Amino acid sequence: DAGITQSPRYKITETGRQVTLMCHQTWSHSYMFWYRQDLGHGLRLIYYSAAADITDKGEVPDGYVVSRSKTENFPLTLESATRSQTSVYFCASRQGNNSPLHFGNGTRLTVT
């Protein structure tokens, strides 16, 4: 859906570098999420946010930082990238607890 966009689509970075993945949604959805997708692991939750200035850890939060100063943006930062963080990252949003979850197009991150 065009309402949620991620950037960049592809990123190559070196071990130890800081990198930020951007996520922007135009629906004013309350909830936003970051998942990573790896073969054999499916989609694993990194962080989520129920509203602006409210964030919480998911299943695999180590090495990641998030912020949500505005409802529409939910950036994900890798403070010091490691090879194990090579993955496809999906941002997602939804309005309420039982509302459909909408995914962005994903960011393919490679850490060398």
Add this chain to the structure above:
Amino acid sequence: GENVEQHPSTLSVQEGDSAVIKCTYSDSASNYFPWYKQELGKRPQLIIDIRSNVGEKKDQRIAVTLNKTAKHFSLHITETQPEDSAVYFCAALGFNSGYALNFGKGTSLLVTP
């Protein structure tokens, strides 16, 4: 948190046959169960969902059934077509999982002509 198990991990069927994917969940408070389809290189997209007050839901060739007592739910695809080939993910949402969807590990479905 919620633990969602999905089986099988791979499934191959002949065009026209039915395909069934099964999931179990651990959080008895879970009340929303969506299914997503992901084609290669693309984002997951919602294909059908079911809420805990309903036992079955159909949408053309796809259907989902829910057994709350046993804590399992299934996706049924009838009259499969090659374009159904994709990875399918089940998910569950419960009050104990921070309002986030927890996903199964996915089923790679191949429909051969």
